[in-house]
Amino acid sequence: MRYVVAVAETNSFTRAAERCLVVQSALSHQIARLERELGARLFERTSRRVRLTPAGAAFLPAARQCLDAAERAATEVAAAVGEVRGRLAVGLIPTVAAVDIPGALRDFRRQYPYVRISLRVGASDELAEQVKQGTIEVAFLGLPTTARPQGVNVRELARDRLVAVVAPDHPLAGEPAVDLRRLSAEVFVDLPPKTAGRAQSDQAFSAAGLSRDVAFEVTTADFMARLVGQGLCVAMLPSAYAPQLTGVTTIEVTDAPARVEYVIWSRVSCTPAATAFLAILDIPAALGTERNQHDLV
Template sequence: MDLQQMRYAVAVAETRNFTRAAERCYVTQSSLSHRIAGLERELGVRLFARSSRRVELTDAGEAFVARAREALAAADRAVADAAAATGVVRGRLAVGVIVTTAAVDVPELLQRYRARHPEVRVLLRSGRSDELAAAIRRGELDIAFLGLPEGERPTGVECVALDHDEHVLVVAAGHRLAGAERVTLADITGETFVDFVAGTPARAQSDQAFAAAGLVREVAYEAGVVELITGLIGRGLGVALLPSAFVRPLAAADPGLALVPVADGPHRVEYLAWSRFPPSPATRAMLDVLGAGPRT
């Protein structure tokens, strides 16, 4: 068994397809299949259940791939640590970010990081705060920028608060409340709402605020991206509560939107999160750029 076989097995597990796995690994499908078959013979178990349409992990495959990921991460870390000992930061940095990040200008941050550490391969992934925190715990991400309701903290990871923010009401420019100085949740509970998908941290911020006030609202439109939410609002189909620091630049660029302060609206905390395990040199370098986390 060697590391390349492990990489092939992980690629098949993640793509659920031998052809796509081979493309990812820059080898022919026949070569990858041959190496996987040899690995299964050596282990004496079937790692993958194959059909004409897809590939699934067996129980043995699930167990093997989990440890293979750890072994590959350790090997990559060994290479990165050796380079770091000479003063050069190399390796991979996987960054997670929520779509409403406002505490950090992520493109500017990545540009600054690349200027300092051009030999690090940076990967960027967007998603929900709970998904990104789970990915850090699994070792799939190194750091992530999260947003959670006030009073909640990411679990199972190291974190530092970057910013505290409050939500504002976002309405169409022609809405009856567009010129209001301030509203309360009771004033808007009868409105039709546009919001993030139920069960997500982004949605929980507003849901918890209405529940705490003993109010019930109607969410008619659920969306996973802010562009769709603001598009629906601009068409007069509903209103939304969104973090002020994030939505103010959008409203400034879109005359079809208006923002109204909410006296008892939701509050959000943006966090920087990273693994509780000792960070890699690439991760430590990013924490240094941000002025957060353990020092080297």
């Protein structure tokens, strides 16, 4: 099954054999043996390319599920004898500030060196959906105070207010504070529409009866700051995250919107690696239904 998945993902028997650390003849032999057992060809092979047959396309999802199940079984056995193995996929928004993610991963890696770790940066709503689907185990989100993660275990980490971010030579740079009405006259850079990060600012301006010109839309906070530093626009970012930026000036916003940072994980199952990572953060993976009911949605 691993060989089939490798060929399907690389479209090459040669590259698949390299990935699986076997000679190509052995890989080809095992796949041919599996095809005989199944009574169907899984790949169409020509001198120029390799592609899945309809039977192969039908076989591939089940093969991946079987491999995932086998890996989960192995990690559960390891955990039962006190050893955490397997994989840990962590999702995070670009502006996470409530947790020192690199520091937490450093501590986790020291204790559990056999866990393979992947980090995925994205928007809060996308990350929450991936946790529900089991694609990632743990995610760090930032949401407006009017929203809260649904269908997952959730723990609130911190609350923060947004600040204005401007170029050092901007006319507002010397001001101790500014309000939304004054900012509404500026050209903005912000996250794409319908993202949680964008909603924080949109809702605040709308509630104040104000509109603004968002001329630039980007997906990362660091690039937002680069545009701001060139004097092209201004931005609003969380105050706890803003000190990480260089080449810009931050200003308090008197009527600034707030955001809440959360950590979330699956209600259905929590892998030994995810449980161990949450423990590094002093968060119990199995929240009690009474004592921590306010943390469950």
